[in-house]
Amino acid sequence: MSDLDTSLDWLDALKWDENGMIPAIAQDATNGRVLMFAWMNRESLQETIAGGKAVYWSRSRQRLWCKGEESGHYQKVIAIRADCDGDVLLLSVDQVGGIACHTGRESCFFLELQEERWIPADPVLKDPKDIYSVGS
Amino acid sequence: MSDLDTSLDWLDALKWDENGMIPAIAQDATNGRVLMFAWMNRESLQETIAGGKAVYWSRSRQRLWCKGEESGHYQKVIAIRADCDGDVLLLSVDQVGGIACHTGRESCFFLELQEERWIPADPVLKDPKDIYSVGS
Numbered sequence: 001m002s003d004l005d006t007s008l009d010w011l012d013a014l015k016w017d018e019n020g021m022i023p024a025i026a027q028d029a030t031n032g033r034v035l036m037f038a039w040m041n042r043e044s045l046q047e048t049i050a051g052g053k054a055v056y057w058s059r060s061r062q063r064l065w066c067k068g069e070e071s072g073h074y075q076k077v078i079a080i081r082a083d084c085d086g087d088v089l090l091l092s093v094d095q096v097g098g099i100a101c102h103t104g105r106e107s108c109f110f111l112e113l114q115e116e117r118w119i120p121a122d123p124v125l126k127d128p129k130d131i132y133s134v135g136s
Numbered sequence: 137m138s139d140l141d142t143s144l145d146w147l148d149a150l151k152w153d154e155n156g157m158i159p160a161i162a163q164d165a166t167n168g169r170v171l172m173f174a175w176m177n178r179e180s181l182q183e184t185i186a187g188g189k190a191v192y193w194s195r196s197r198q199r200l201w202c203k204g205e206e207s208g209h210y211q212k213v214i215a216i217r218a219d220c221d222g223d224v225l226l227l228s229v230d231q232v233g234g235i236a237c238h239t240g241r242e243s244c245f246f247l248e249l250q251e252e253r254w255i256p257a258d259p260v261l262k263d264p265k266d267i268y269s270v271g272s
Contacts, residue, residue, distance in 0.1 A: 001196055003239075010252045025161055025170060032168030034161060037224040049249075060137055082254055083244040084237055088173040090245040101220055103139075108219040109226040113185075116146045118218055 004086030011042060015087035024089040026054060026067075026100065028107075029078045035100035036108040038067075040089065052077055054091055071131045073097045097126075104128045140222030147178060151223035160225040162190060162203075162236065164243075165214045171236035172244040174203075176225065188213055190227055207267045209233045233262075240264050 004013050016022055021039045028035055038056035040048070044064050047055040051066075054075035058065035068074030075093035082089055101108040103124060110122035140149050152158055157175045164171055174192035176184070180200050183191040187202075190211035194201035204210030211229040218225055237244040239260060246258035 004247060004254060006247070006254050006256075010249065010254055013254060023159060023173065025173065027170055034163055034170065034226055037159065037161065037219060080249040081245040081257070082247040082249070083173060084239055084241075084246065085244075086247070086254070088245075090170055103220055105220075108221075109217040109224075110220065111140060111142070111218040111222070113146065113216040113218070118140060118142050118146055118149060118222075120142075121217070 001085040026091045029092040033107050073099050137221040162227045165228040169243050209235050
């Protein structure tokens with residue numbers, strides 16, 4: 001794929017897929033852990049920049065999704081990068097609460113392949129019941 | 137999306153998309169830099185594990201693509217993780233040559249958004265002409 005054309009408008013320079021989406025990787029700005037992967041459309045990227053908190057497009061819910069809106073585990077965006085061909089974003093974030101995963105772990109990438117099995121390799125920092133408790 | 141079912145066969149447990157693909161993020165095992173993003177199908181993941189070097193599916197060339205096959209900048213795979221719902225892979229790699237990007241930079245994510253412009257924010261470590269020279 002061709003390289004990102006830096007002469008274009010910054011939003012037009014990105015290569016949105018056939019559904020108007022671009023993959024976004026969130027990385028902890030402090031320790032470098034890759035925290036999660038999600039999708040953005042133009043509106044979610046614009047809201048992310050306007051508000052300073054990561055807003056993704058939830059494909060399952062078919063709506064904008066401000067990460068942390070239920071859990072309180074927002075992601076304060078420190079920097080945004082694109083890759084060479086402009087079809088993937090990398091967000092450097094401060095992860096509020098130190099928990100990005102709905103399972104209560106630091107990162108969604110906690111399953112390590114060991115001898116042809118996926119092994120949970122990171123501790124649960126907070127019980128999900130305490131993260132998503134009704135009425136909280 | 138439902139969580140990865142660790143009771144399934146490790147390959148069947150992953151959520152391959154409608155094209156039989158899964159996104160894969162490569163991260164430097166030493167310094168934590170996110171190096172690149174690509175796609176894998178079942179065969180590329182199996183080859184990656186069998187050979188210990190990252191093999192992706194090239195959507196532009198429609199064939200398996202062993203990263204480094206032209207440049208020599210192979211990725212030795214140290215560990216493979218999946219995310220909570222099993223639809224993204226994270227590869228921890230030793231990046232041969234310290235260069236993952238075809239532009240001669242360490243990482244493909246070298247374009248930083250600054251005041252609504254994408255600014256190349258990392259140095260070119262090696263001239264691409266010297267990486268991809270004919271006959272080498």
